[in-house]
Amino acid sequence: MGERRTVVREYEIVDDGADTSLSGWVKQxxxxxxxxxxxxxxxxxxxxxxxxxxxxxxxxxxxxxVGIVLVGRVFGKLTGVL
Structure with a gap:
């Protein structure tokens, strides 16, 4: 009879944190x-x-x-930059 073989492969799943959805692209x-x-x-x-x-x-x-930094931080928080 024939010999039966089992092949096991290991894969490493790497999550680079990239959002590939359309909404993620728009957010970027x-x-x-x-x-x-x-x-x-x-x-x-x-x-x-x-x-x-x-x-x-x-x-x-x-x-x-100081005012510019504060305004920049507010806009940054609103837009998600900072």
Missing amino acids: WLKFFGGILTIIFAGLVMLVAIEVFFDPSPVFVLAWL
């Missing part, structure tokens, strides 16, 4: 554009601050930088 693009919009908005806020107050003091610049 929204995060990307949200980050770009956050940077643009922060830059516009700084330009307006310099235009309105032509000769800013160091305290004023520091306050605006």
Whole structure:
């Protein structure tokens, strides 16, 4: 009679965490554009601050930088970037 063989193969399943669904793809693009919009908005806020107050003091610049960071974090949380 014939000899019977059993072949066992081991496979390693690797989860790289990538979301391949359409909604995952859309979320990634929204995060990307949200980050770009956050940077643009922060830059516009700084330009307006310099235009309105032509000769800013160091305290004023520091306050605006803190404000920009806070606004950026809020937009980042809303868009899922940060």
